[in-house]
Amino acid sequence: MRRTTIALVAAAALPLGLAACSSDDDSTDAGDSGNSASEAPQEEPTADQDADADADGGMDTAAEPFGPACSGVPADGAGSFDGMAQDPVATAASNNPALSTLVAAVTAAGLGDTLNTAEALTVFAPVDDAFAAVPEEDLTALLADEAALTDVLTYHVVGERLSPEQLTDGEFETLQGGTLTTAGEGESFEVNGEAAVVCGNVRTANATVYLIDSVLMP
Structure with a gap:
């Protein structure tokens, strides 16, 4: 009778032992799987992805401002290159002494x-001397005509x-709806074959500014 009882107890314990072993194996496998996932090497961005980021967001800030008029930009303060980079374009322009008429x-x-x-x-910004070259009567009339002024x-x-590289041989639609062209290389560029860039690649918080020496007409 004693032997029968021991045999029944052993038989009952056997499935529990097998279940425990199975559970331990599953946990080990799951742990190994988790470790494999966490240890998987992270992919580095490709050169193409970096280039796309620059093209889409204009994030390439390596090129410095260039041109003869850049020497007139304040060395520090809100009107400096660093200061203008912190503000949106209209605010930044208001801090640049060469753009008061604009x-x-x-x-x-x-x-x-x-x-x-x-x-x-991108703003092609006529400097004060560019507006001064417009006959006074014409400039006064333009400033008084909001619709015409908005078009210009x-x-x-x-x-x-x-x-700057995109200006080498470019054609771009403007917010006015017309098209302007750019040409040049290095640090020498023209817009519509008439306005020279006198200080280019000036960064603001939301725009790239090229100061030009003539007022463009649609």
Whole structure:
């Protein structure tokens, strides 16, 4: 009778022991699987992916501002290159002493908020001497005509950031709806074959600015 009882107890314990072994094996396998996943090497970004980031977001900031008029930009403060890079484009332009007439025109046309809130722009910004070359009567009339002024100003703006390399032989649609062309190389560029870039690749928080020596007409 004693032997029968021992045999029954052993038989009952056997499935429990097998289940425990099975559970231990499963846990070990799951742990190994988790370790394999966590130890898998992370993929490095490819050169193509880095290039795409630069093209899409205009994130390549390696190139410095260039051109003869860059020497007139303040060395520090809000109007310096570092200071302008912190502000959206209309605000940044207001801190640059060479762009006071352009800023007055932007204000007269009510375009400040439009330019400041855009995600990515290129602005071909006529310096004060460029506006001074426009006959005074014509400039006064332009500043008094909001619709015409808006057309002229938005013709100077492209809805994406453009690098100097893209200006070598470029054709771009402006916010006004017209097209402007660029040509040149190195640190010498022209817009529409008439306006020279006098200080290029100036970065603001949402735009790349090229200061030019002539006012462009649509």
